[in-house]
Amino acid sequence: MDIVRPILQALFILAVPPIMLGVIVKTKAQFAGRVGPPVLQPYYDLAKLLRKRSVFSRTTTWVFRAGPVIGVTAPLIAAAFIPIGDGDAMVSFDGDFLVVAYLLGLARFFTMAAALDTGSAFEGMGAAREATFACIAEPAFVMGLLAIARANHALSLSGFLGPSVAAHWPHDGPSFVLVAAGLFVVMLAENCRLPVDDPSTHLELTMIHEVMVLDHGGPALGFISYGAAVKLFVFAAMLIRLVIPITEPGWAIWLALAGGTIAISIAIGVVESTVARLRLTHVPAFLLAACLLCALGVVLLVR
Amino acid sequence: MTASAIALLVLVGTGVVASLVPRWPGIAAAGAIAAAALGIPAAVAVLGEGTAVEHRLAWAAPIDEVRIGLDPLSAMFALPLLALGAACAVYGVFYLDRARRPGVPAAVLNLLLAAMLLVVLARDAVVLLIAWEMMTLASYRLVTYEHGDRAVRRAGWVYLIASHLGVACLLALFVLLGHLRGSFGFAELAARPLGGGAAAVAAVLALLGFGVKAGIVPLHVWLPEAHAAAPSHISALMSGVLIKLGLYGLLRTLGFLEPAEWWGPVLAALGSGSALVGIALALYQRDIKRALAYSSIENVGVILIGLGVGLWASDAGHPRIAALALCGAMLHIWTHAMMKGVMFLGAGSVLHGTGTRDLETMGGLMRRMPRTGALFVLGAVAIVGLPPLAGFASEWLVYRGLIDGGLAPGGDAGWILLLLFAVAVLAAVGALATLCFVRIIGVALLGQPRSAAAARAHESGAGMIAPIAALSAGIVVMPFAAPHAVAGLGSVLAQVARVPLSTAPASSVLAPIAWLSLALWLALAAGMVVLRRLAARSRADDTWGCGYAAPTPRMQYTSGSFAEATLQLLPRMLRARISVRREATLFPGHGELVSDRGDPFTRSAYEPLLDRVGKRFAQLRWVQQGITYLYVLYIAATVVIALAIVAAHDWWVAR
Numbered sequence: 001m002d003i004v005r006p007i008l009q010a011l012f013i014l015a016v017p018p019i020m021l022g023v024i025v026k027t028k029a030q031f032a033g034r035v036g037p038p039v040l041q042p043y044y045d046l047a048k049l050l051r052k053r054s055v056f057s058r059t060t061t062w063v064f065r066a067g068p069v070i071g072v073t074a075p076l077i078a079a080a081f082i083p084i085g086d087g088d089a090m091v092s093f094d095g096d097f098l099v100v101a102y103l104l105g106l107a108r109f110f111t112m113a114a115a116l117d118t119g120s121a122f123e124g125m126g127a128a129r130e131a132t133f134a135c136i137a138e139p140a141f142v143m144g145l146l147a148i149a150r151a152n153h154a155l156s157l158s159g160f161l162g163p164s165v166a167a168h169w170p171h172d173g174p175s176f177v178l179v180a181a182g183l184f185v186v187m188l189a190e191n192c193r194l195p196v197d198d199p200s201t202h203l204e205l206t207m208i209h210e211v212m213v214l215d216h217g218g219p220a221l222g223f224i225s226y227g228a229a230v231k232l233f234v235f236a237a238m239l240i241r242l243v244i245p246i247t248e249p250g251w252a253i254w255l256a257l258a259g260g261t262i263a264i265s266i267a268i269g270v271v272e273s274t275v276a277r278l279r280l281t282h283v284p285a286f287l288l289a290a291c292l293l294c295a296l297g298v299v300l301l302v303r
Numbered sequence: 304m305t306a307s308a309i310a311l312l313v314l315v316g317t318g319v320v321a322s323l324v325p326r327w328p329g330i331a332a333a334g335a336i337a338a339a340a341l342g343i344p345a346a347v348a349v350l351g352e353g354t355a356v357e358h359r360l361a362w363a364a365p366i367d368e369v370r371i372g373l374d375p376l377s378a379m380f381a382l383p384l385l386a387l388g389a390a391c392a393v394y395g396v397f398y399l400d401r402a403r404r405p406g407v408p409a410a411v412l413n414l415l416l417a418a419m420l421l422v423v424l425a426r427d428a429v430v431l432l433i434a435w436e437m438m439t440l441a442s443y444r445l446v447t448y449e450h451g452d453r454a455v456r457r458a459g460w461v462y463l464i465a466s467h468l469g470v471a472c473l474l475a476l477f478v479l480l481g482h483l484r485g486s487f488g489f490a491e492l493a494a495r496p497l498g499g500g501a502a503a504v505a506a507v508l509a510l511l512g513f514g515v516k517a518g519i520v521p522l523h524v525w526l527p528e529a530h531a532a533a534p535s536h537i538s539a540l541m542s543g544v545l546i547k548l549g550l551y552g553l554l555r556t557l558g559f560l561e562p563a564e565w566w567g568p569v570l571a572a573l574g575s576g577s578a579l580v581g582i583a584l585a586l587y588q589r590d591i592k593r594a595l596a597y598s599s600i601e602n603v604g605v606i607l608i609g610l611g612v613g614l615w616a617s618d619a620g621h622p623r624i625a626a627l628a629l630c631g632a633m634l635h636i637w638t639h640a641m642m643k644g645v646m647f648l649g650a651g652s653v654l655h656g657t658g659t660r661d662l663e664t665m666g667g668l669m670r671r672m673p674r675t676g677a678l679f680v681l682g683a684v685a686i687v688g689l690p691p692l693a694g695f696a697s698e699w700l701v702y703r704g705l706i707d708g709g710l711a712p713g714g715d716a717g718w719i720l721l722l723l724f725a726v727a728v729l730a731a732v733g734a735l736a737t738l739c740f741v742r743i744i745g746v747a748l749l750g751q752p753r754s755a756a757a758a759r760a761h762e763s764g765a766g767m768i769a770p771i772a773a774l775s776a777g778i779v780v781m782p783f784a785a786p787h788a789v790a791g792l793g794s795v796l797a798q799v800a801r802v803p804l805s806t807a808p809a810s811s812v813l814a815p816i817a818w819l820s821l822a823l824w825l826a827l828a829a830g831m832v833v834l835r836r837l838a839a840r841s842r843a844d845d846t847w848g849c850g851y852a853a854p855t856p857r858m859q860y861t862s863g864s865f866a867e868a869t870l871q872l873l874p875r876m877l878r879a880r881i882s883v884r885r886e887a888t889l890f891p892g893h894g895e896l897v898s899d900r901g902d903p904f905t906r907s908a909y910e911p912l913l914d915r916v917g918k919r920f921a922q923l924r925w926v927q928q929g930i931t932y933l934y935v936l937y938i939a940a941t942v943v944i945a946l947a948i949v950a951a952h953d954w955w956v957a958r
Contacts, residue, residue: 054841059751061669063680063744065838069830077819077826093815095703099690101730103823106689109737113680116745116860118846119667124860127745131738132868138734139727146709146723153712215847219837223830284872295727302719 006090008254013079016258017229018042020236020265027269028200042229049222057215059119067114067213068220072227074107079230082237083158086253094155097145101138104190104231108134111224115212126211129280133189133196133208136284140291141186144179147297148242151175161238166245175300180243182293187235189287191228194272196283236264308358308371310342310385311420318413325406328396331413335392338416339385346378346385353794357426357490370426370488375794376558377423379633380544380551383640384423387543388416390770391536394648397766398536398655399448408448412537415441422548428477428487431552435473438548439466442541446533458525458532465515465525472512473552476505480559489555498561506566509556510573517549518600519607520577524905527588530596531660535651538592542599542647543640550606550636554799557614562801567615568721574607575728580877582735586742586866587879587900590660591650594743595643598686601732602639606632608725609701610799616708617800619718623808624708629796630789630809631700637788638685638693638781644774645682649675652767653747656760662746662862666753671760674768676748678775683740685778688733691820693781696813700789702729703812735869742865751856782820786813863898877903 022039029036038044056064078100080090089096112130115123145157151172152160169176189196192209199210213224240260246253278286317334324330349356357372373381392412399405418441421434443466447459481487483501497505511522518526526546530538557566581600588594609632617625652675653668654660669676685692708714709722752758781788789809796804848854870878880899886892899906 050837054838055844056838056841057846058843059667059846061673061749062677063669063749065831065834066827069827069834073823073826073830077823094812095699095706096815098699098702098706099819102688102690102695102733105687105733105737106684109684109687109689109741112737112741113745113749116741116865117669117749119750119856119859120846120848120854121858121860122849124745124750124865127741128860128865128868131734131741131865132872135731135734135738135869135872139731142730143723143727146706146726149706149710150719150723153710155706155710214849218841219834222837223834280868281871295724298723299720302716302723 005085005087009084009090010080012084012254012257013076013082013230013233016261017233018046018226020232020261020268021225021229023262023265024269024272025200027266028273031269031273042225046222046226049225050219052218054218054220057118060114060117060215063110064114064117064215065220067110067117068216068223068227070110071107072223072230074103075227075230075234078103079234079237081157082234083162083241084237084257086250088158088162092156092158094159096156096158097149098142100157100234101142101145104234105134105138107227107231111212114216118215120215122211123214126208126214129208130212133283133287136287136291137186137189140182140287140294141190143291143298144183144186144294145238147175147179147294147301150298150301157238161241163245163247165242166247169245172301175297176242178293178300179297180239182290182297183235183239183242185286185290185293187232187239188268188271189283189290190235191232193268195275195278196286198277233261236261239264308424310338310345311417311424313341314338314413314417314420318410318417320410321406321413322410323406325404328399328405328409331406331409332389332392332396334413335389335416338420339389342381342385342420345373346381347791349373349378350375350382350791350794353797369430371421371424371430372426373424374798375792376551376554376798379792379795380423380547380636381420383547383637384416384419384544387540387640387644387774388419390644390774391540391648392416394539394651394767394770395534395536397764398651399534408445408534411441411444412540415445415540419544419548423551426489428481428489428492432470432473432477435552436470438545439463439470442529442533442537442545445537446529446541448534448537449532452532455532458528462525462529465522469512469515469522472508472515476508476512476556479505479508489559492559496559496561502560502563505560506557506563509553510569513549513552513556514573515549516546517553518546518577518603519549519573520580520600520604521904521908523577523581523600524902524909526600527584527593527596527902530599530647531590531592535592535647535654538596539644539647539651542596542643546599546603547606547636547640550603550610554610558798558801562614562618564618567611567613567618570607570611570614571721571725572611574604574609574611575725576604577601577607578604578732579728579735582732582739583873583877584902585739586735586873587863587870589662589862589900591653591662591665591743591747592647592660593900594662594739595646595650598646598736598739599639599643601736602635602643602686605698605701605729605732606635606639608632608729609635609704612701612704612708612722612725613800615718616704617802617804621708621711622802622804624704624711625800626796626804626806626808627700627707627812628704629799629804630792630806631697631702631704633792633795634700634785634789635697638697638778641774641777641781642682642686642694645678645771645778646686648767648771648774649679649682652763652771653679653760655763655767657754657756659754659756662743664754665747665757666856666859667749667751667757668760669748671752671757672748672762675763675771678768678771679748680744681775681778683744687736687740689737690816691782691823693778693785695820696782696785696816698729698733699816700809700812702726705729738866738869742862746860746862746865750859753856753859753861782813783817786810786817789813876907880906 021042081096083089112127115127149160154160197208321331355374360369362369418437425431515522585597613629685694688694688698793806884895
């Protein structure tokens with residue numbers, strides 16, 4: 001099992017994330033009374049993008065190519081720290097949740113730099129907004145994980161998102177509920193979902209992430225889309241491990257994770273179908289609310 | 304020890320020679336390299352063995368002997384000083400105008416290095432103060448190198464005044480210590496630490512006096528002015544080493560006092576404030592070097608958080624947390640010296656290539672200056688604290704100190720909450736730093752040239768790139784070397800915390816970071832290769848203008864617009880002051896927009912205060928008549944009054 005588990009985990013991380021995008025789109029289509037594209041459409045899109053020819057802007061430099069590369073490698077490495085299935089994550093050490101936050105920060109740094117590399121006003125605008133919202137989302141994310149860690153007295157993601165969470169729910173439930181709500185908001189914001197950002201349209205002045213990658217095409221865009229899916233999965237998997245605490249080892253955990261991934265995707269789809277996008281000037285207040293929820297979660301635990 | 308004394312002499316000697324041969328600044332630079340070659344092994348040896356050596360030199364005035372020595376704390380600060388000093392000296396040879404007697408500033412630079420070295424080597428307060436003053440004056444001379452410029456003269460003036468207000472506190476501090484202990488020698492002062500109310504006064508004086516140099520908010524106002532005005536290699540040296548000597552002085556002085564409970568919390572609180580305010584003000588600077596200077600204030604804040612939490616934890620009996628936080632602070636002192644070296648020297652090359660410090664007139668420099676640009680991006684990623692580079696390794700240790708303290712079972716609720724919120728502060732600072740440095744590299748290096756000067760920019764020569772490359776190599780290697788590097792800090796920790804602390808926790812905590820860095824480098828290389836394969840069939844075209852056919856470089860996001868959204872989130876006091884005046888007519892008329900990006904503390908606190916003080920002092924102008932014999936009279940009167948006070952005191956004691 002010791003050799004099989006990491007392989008299974010790696011396969012899960014590599015294969016599952018795009019399906020989340022498919023489920024979200026399907027849910028939204030159902031809400032709108034449409035049939036929608038097949039659930040596996042993101043995989044077809046990726047396969048298509050990787051085979052396409054590229055166009056690079058004459059203005060750009062190596063930074064423009066580093067953006068997609070780091071945008072896919074950093075989330076993939078971050079996903080290796082998430083406990084998937086039974087037992088620990090592929091990699092685990094004390095404080096690894098900060099490494100996850102910083103790896104996602106590295107991806108954000110280069111995505112923004114690549115956007116500015118094009119010299120386009122639109123992409124600069126997206127980068128500026130991404131940077132602004134990250135300033136509030138980042139402390140919320142770290143504080144939320146700190147609260148869970150504090151409850152479990154463990155310092156690694158495998159330690160505090162593993163089976164021990166279940167034992168702490170009865171006692172620390174109120175705090176966990178607050179943190180789960182805060183992390184859900186952070187997930188929406190960090191993955192450019194409504195009500196912060198609208199991933200389904202390009203080229204509106206309210207766009208954030210999509211407008212940053214406007215000039216990427218072909219394989220580079222494939223890298224970015226895949227990286228974005230992996231990043232969404234990283235957040236979703238952490239939420240699932242917090243909200244669906246399963247103690248008995250074995251296949252139940254794998255099933256819970258797979259089911260949870262679908263459930264979270266549907267939840268995002270429902271949010272996207274029922275909630276209107278916030279005015280940009282109101283987004284910071286929305287994120288500050290998440291920050292406060294996570295901070296309250298911490299305060300409730302320190303007695 | 305002898306080696307560092309020789310290093311001192313080499314620095315002074317080559318400086319003198321260079322000032323005599325002003326056309327050959329290379330002599331001074333060779334001296335700086337030789338000093339580094341001599342001093343670094345000596346410092347490493349002292350760190351490794353954990354021993355202290357002291358030399359006494361009989362010298363009549365102003366005290367009976369001059370005492371210099373090298374102990375682990377000195378050695379820790381001497382290392383970045385000598386290394387960065389050599390890099391900056393080499394850079395300066397190629398950076399400064401050949402036609403303007405470059406040997407003179409090179410000689411002053413060596414004098415500055417010697418003074419800074421003497422600051423860390425001094426073993427009594429008088430030598431320390433003399434070296435401190437030499438350091439201030441030498442750096443003032445270098446800050447005002449471009450003294451034809453009015454802004455530079457003003458910056459130098461602010462620097463001189465701030466430094467001397469600080470020195471006034473230091474004089475009071477050492478007079479107090481010397482008076483109560485009967486000696487200025489560090490060994491005597493450390494042997495009998497001062498306690499009680501006098502210790503509190505001394506600690507506050509040290510915090511004020513050394514805090515000015517360290518750039519702790521709100522004592523930082525000289526720092527952005529001076530760093531922007533100075534030639535870039537001097538900015539690098541000041542930011543990388545000189546301001547850290549403020550921290551050295553603070554740590555050294557705290558060693559003369561009995562540990563008090565409030566030190567740790569106060570240092571950590573000042574650190575959090577400096578980090579947040581520093582990075583917030585860095586966000587909207589148009590001057591690239593001012594932005595970097597504010598980022599130095601932020602980094603001093605991070606170091607102070609580490610020091611504060613470390614002192615606090617060792618006081619409360621948590622050796623593991625203390626070791627992590629203190630090692631993090633020390634390592635950050637080293638890594639920040641390298642990172643700020645790269646950033647300021649890189650900014651210098653940009654200034655050299657384009658002739659401007661204004662971000663709005665740069666742009667697209669990565670194409671014109673590919674080597675400098677790549678190293679600058681590397682430095683930016685490192686200074687934000689992102690993996691896999693040096694900044695992450697040191698910030699990781701500070702983080703781990705906070706987290707391990709905050710997540711330990713039990714404990715005092717207040718202390719735990721403060722530690723956990725400090726983690727959130729560091730996370731917010733990290734996100735703000737990302738914005739700040741993406742903005743700098745994005746506006747300066749990427750996109751299209753924003754001015755004719757930027758379009759004509761030229762790449763620097765090998766002499767300027769080599770020092771930056773050497774420091775960058777340090778940044779890349781540091782995550783791998785850090786577990787071994789912190790192992791050598793045990794004796795420094797023991798000196799600062801005054802209890803033996805094991806560095807083993809810090810080394811073991813850093814070990815996974817080395818693996819992470821390796822994995823990340825390999826993954827990035829693999830990803831780059833794969834993308835190159837997949838995108839082999841590519842063509843070049845214009846950036847898509849979203850249907851607009853004639854985009855111009857002026858339509859790019861500017862440095863101001865990039866930070867604008869975040870500025871709205873800052874407290875009103877910290878924002879740039881922007882005033883718009885528009886004529887209210889039916890047809891477009893004359894309009895005016897003024898933005899003031901000056902330091903808010905200068906603007907709303909120091910300037911009004913100093914203005915009022917200045918007006919009061921104007922009433923004393925009759926004292927200054929400019930007549931020589933009047934001044935002789937003043938001196939004589941002062942001496943008579945001083946003698947009278949001493950006589951009265953003796954009479955009082957005798958009674």
